[in-house]
Amino acid sequence: xxxxxxxxxxxxxxxxxxxxxxxxxxxxxxxxxxxxxxxxxxxxxxxxxxxxxxxxxxxxxxxxxxxxxxxxxxxxxxxxxxxxxxxxxxxxxxxxxxxxxxxxxxxxxxxxxxxxxxxxxxxxxxxxxxxxxxxxxxxxxxxxxxxxxxxxxxxxxxxxxxxxxxxxxxxxxxxxxxxxxxxxxxxxxxxxxxxxxxxxxxxxxxxxxxxxxxxxxxxxxxxxxxxxxxxxxxxxxxxxxxxxxxxxxxxxxxxxxxxxxxxxxxxxxxxxxxxxxxxxxxxxxxxxxxxxxxxxxxxxxxxxxxxxxxxxx
Ligand code: GLN
Numbered sequence: 001x002x003x004x005x006x007x008x009x010x011x012x013x014x015x016x017x018x019x020x021x022x023x024x025x026x027x028x029x030x031x032x033x034x035x036x037x038x039x040x041x042x043x044x045x046x047x048x049x050x051x052x053x054x055x056x057x058x059x060x061x062x063x064x065x066x067x068x069x070x071x072x073x074x075x076x077x078x079x080x081x082x083x084x085x086x087x088x089x090x091x092x093x094x095x096x097x098x099x100x101x102x103x104x105x106x107x108x109x110x111x112x113x114x115x116x117x118x119x120x121x122x123x124x125x126x127x128x129x130x131x132x133x134x135x136x137x138x139x140x141x142x143x144x145x146x147x148x149x150x151x152x153x154x155x156x157x158x159x160x161x162x163x164x165x166x167x168x169x170x171x172x173x174x175x176x177x178x179x180x181x182x183x184x185x186x187x188x189x190x191x192x193x194x195x196x197x198x199x200x201x202x203x204x205x206x207x208x209x210x211x212x213x214x215x216x217x218x219x220x221x222x223x224x225x226x227x228x229x230x231x232x233x234x235x236x237x238x239x240x241x242x243x244x245x246x247x248x249x250x251x252x253x254x255x256x257x258x259x260x261x262x263x264x265x266x267x268x269x270x271x272x273x274x275x276x277x278x279x280x281x282x283x284x285x286x287x288x289x290x291x292x293x294x295x296x297x298x299x300x301x302x303x304x305x306x307x308x309x310x311x312x313x
Contacts, residue, residue: 016085021092025085033060033072033079040091047095055100062104063087097230110158114184119176121240123154127216129297130271131158133304137267138212140165146261147171148201148215148254151240153181153194155214160190170196171205173239201250202257211263216271217250219243247273251280255287262309269306277302 016025024043028036037056044052057069063086064072064079072078093103101107101122106115109123110131116122143166147156150170160168168190172178178196185194199205202213220241225233232241243249251270258268268289272280277294284292289307297303 019085019089021085021088024088024092028084028088032076036084036087037073040087043091043095047097049094049097055094058100058104059087059090059094062090098235099231102235107152109152109154110161112154112157112161112184112188114152114154114157115180115187116152117176117180118235119174119237120152120180121216121236123152126297126303127155127271128158129295129303130155130214130216130269131162133295133306134159134212134214134267134269135162137306138163143167143211144209145169146202146205146210146213148213149173149217149240149250150181150196151177151216153184153196155216156181156194157184157188157190159212159214160193161188166193168194169205169210170194171199171201172196173198173200174237177237177240201253202261205261207260208263210261210266212267212269213258213262214269215250215254217243217254219247219250219271219273219276221245221247243273246279247276248279248283251283255283255289259288259309265308265310267306267308269304271303272305274301274303277305280305281307 016022019025027039031039037060040056041052044055049055060069063083067078090103094100099122101116102118106113107123110128114123140163143163145156145159145166145168147168147170150156150172153170156168156170160166170181172181175198178198182196185191218239218241220243222242222245225238225242254270262268268284270280281292281294284305284307290310292305292307294302295304295306
């Protein structure tokens, strides 16, 4: 005799069998959380992931919420098989070297928590140097901010979150990225001070429209890309990383037109690779920007180039 529960159990069984993470789910069947955690850390290490313990903690916290890991370790009743199935799904993707940000669906940046997909570069702590550089030079007030190649919207939204008087425009070539950025503006409560538009750098933007222009453009030398970690090489968008034969293509494009769209004495701030300080500041000077400077990140590496639109400074 079969009843309604047999169908439910059958459906659950079928879903279990279809999940790509089935081998992990099976390996963890009948294990307690402490053993699952140990096994997860060892599998991450075997996959070449160095920060295995902290990453395992992030994945466990994600599936156990609102319970904490400590609470769940102390009380097996908090650990359902559905939560372990979710953990297996996350772990399966991470073991295939998908970035943790994409596996969890979000990444902290500045004081914000931003949605991240494979359509955008994962916001990196290095980029907070650019945010700090702009904040240190630009007090609050009525200002128009432009972010070229906005991706997730990280730089734009971090700056707007600190400067309630500012309005911001984010430009990107990718419609999918713009979707992520718009979602993040809403998530951060900043949608009313942002606009997003598809475009190639500053093409089509009005003359002298912006007080501040920021960008973290693609700056990796094309030949270097293939040697990067699989998380970056295989899962992040190449258009956000590939800077062409010498890594400087995007700076040439941006600098060619930036004085046209900047107001008099407006600020340009771009992120650069650790070995691009001399080359990018030379390009900025050649473009006619004044007071060009190279700034370092917390690790002491060159990370940001700034310059102003004005001869009279
Ligand atoms: N810093 C990034 C990396 O090394 C590159 C970001 C970029 O090209 N804008 O992966």
